[in-house]
Amino acid sequence: MMGPPPPFLMEAFSATGTAHIIAISGFNMSIIAGVFSGLSIRLFGKRRAMPVALAGIILYTILVGASAAVVRAAIMGCLYVIATHYGRQTEALNGQIAAAMLMTLLNPQTLWDLGFQYGTQINTEKHRFLFYFFICANLCASVSYFLGPDPLYPCCAKPG
Helix, strand or coil: CCCCCCHHHHHHHHHHCCHHHCCCCHHHHHHHHHHHHHHHHHHHCHHHHHHHHHHHHHHHHHHCCCCHHHHHHHHHHHHHHHHHHCCCCCCHHHHHHHHHHHHHHHCHHHHHCHHHHHHHHHHCHHHHHHHHHHHHHHHHHHHHHHHCCHHHHHHHCCCC
16 A cells, blocks of 8 residues: 555544554564564575665665655664674664764755654653754754855955
């Protein structure tokens, strides 16, 4: 089913209190990442499993619409698959910050997306200073990339 579900279906889910089941979230993405990792290890072997699992996560992200919350969850899922492939420990907060930085670096308008703000605020409430430091640093980098050196050139140019 592509696009939003029909209104009668949404009403039925709301009436029964099960609307959260069809919402794409980090929990859904962790299930998808686990399924793709497990299947790809079984089918292709441990050595070739990571690219297949990453391709599956990316394909799923595209199929469900790639909203900001889904992209954040997909980036975190990809980081988890990569880390476990190389035998590294994973930390959700590090994945959260890396996903937020990557998303704002690629598209600074993401900062004003409510899904992005809500999803990142919930997981980083205890580490607010660290999170906002990285967001501000990334925003400054994005702005300076788009402005380029020209606005500062008259101030920094040597006379003559």
